[in-house]
Amino acid sequence: MDLGGAIPPKLGRYDLLMSCVFCGRSPVTKEHVFPQWLNQYLPPGRQQTEQARYGAGAYEVTRESLGLDFTVKKVCAPCNNGWMSKLEASSKGVLEPLIIRQDLDLISLQRQRKIALWATKTAMMADQVQQEPLLPSHQLRRMRTHRAIPGGTRVWLGSCPERNPIVTSHTVRIDLTGVSAPGAPQPVGFFCPMKIGHLCIYVYFPAVDVVIQHAREFHLSVARIWPRRSSDLPFPPPAQPQNGEAFEALADALRESLYLYTPEQAAKHGIRES
Numbered sequence: 001m002d003l004g005g006a007i008p009p010k011l012g013r014y015d016l017l018m019s020c021v022f023c024g025r026s027p028v029t030k031e032h033v034f035p036q037w038l039n040q041y042l043p044p045g046r047q048q049t050e051q052a053r054y055g056a057g058a059y060e061v062t063r064e065s066l067g068l069d070f071t072v073k074k075v076c077a078p079c080n081n082g083w084m085s086k087l088e089a090s091s092k093g094v095l096e097p098l099i100i101r102q103d104l105d106l107i108s109l110q111r112q113r114k115i116a117l118w119a120t121k122t123a124m125m126a127d128q129v130q131q132e133p134l135l136p137s138h139q140l141r142r143m144r145t146h147r148a149i150p151g152g153t154r155v156w157l158g159s160c161p162e163r164n165p166i167v168t169s170h171t172v173r174i175d176l177t178g179v180s181a182p183g184a185p186q187p188v189g190f191f192c193p194m195k196i197g198h199l200c201i202y203v204y205f206p207a208v209d210v211v212i213q214h215a216r217e218f219h220l221s222v223a224r225i226w227p228r229r230s231s232d233l234p235f236p237p238p239a240q241p242q243n244g245e246a247f248e249a250l251a252d253a254l255r256e257s258l259y260l261y262t263p264e265q266a267a268k269h270g271i272r273e274s
């Protein structure tokens with residue numbers, strides 16, 4: 001589904017009581033989940049956008065909007081206009097060529113890190129749209145103070161020959177079984193695939209220390225950029241979802257194919273990260 005538009009929660013005077021998810025300050029203001037500079041690449045006219053929310057207060061709606069007005073009201077103005085706006089500005093040059101074109105490219109380690117950081121921040125914002133966000137607040141705070149990508153975060157990249165829709169994204173809660181100590185609470189992970197123009201990004205937060213493998217069939221369609229690779233990344237990958245719908249199907253299939261091993265299991269069987 002497309003997350004180009006949203007139904008901002010009508011919080012009114014409660015805005016004053018809410019505190020920023022990144023720093024704890026009040027009041028909060030509206031922050032766009034996806035950068036506004038993407039608007040220039042939207043087809044003319046009103047956008048048909050879809051949004052879904054799972055869990056309590058679940059809904060799935062389609063509505064029209066002008067531009068990408070997918071916003072969330074959980075961030076304070078100093079964060080919004082400060083570090084987040086700086087991060088957006090410093091990511092644009094790295095992201096834009098991959099979003100609007102499909103040129104052959106070799107993405108350096110430095111660019112990979114920038115893309116992974118931006119993708120992680122954006123996935124954090126998409127999580128905040130949910131009634132019960134899944135990412136723990138200390139990870140959001142460390143994003144603000146250290147631009148730290150939470151330990152265990154995985155980011156894969158892919159590409160799609162069709163540029164529209166400009167933004168297709170959703171978030172999925174993942175209940176992880178079989179990877180925690182007996183009796184410990186079951187960890188909850190989070191998956192956020194997003195297609196932005198041609199660029200496909202898949203962000204996964206497993207919430208526990210695991211070694212992850214995906215099915216062999218994905219080796220040609222997605223490439224890991226976080227945790228760090230050891231080399232530049234030839235881009236785009238040879239296998240690609242043909243359009244936005246195929247992208248969503250591929251994202252679902254990728255998530256279902258992920259196999260998580262505890263570090264002990266992985267060491268015992270000689271299993272390495274995909």
Ligand SMILES: [Zn+2]
Pocket residue numbers: 020021022023024025075076077078079080
């Ligand atoms: Zn803040």
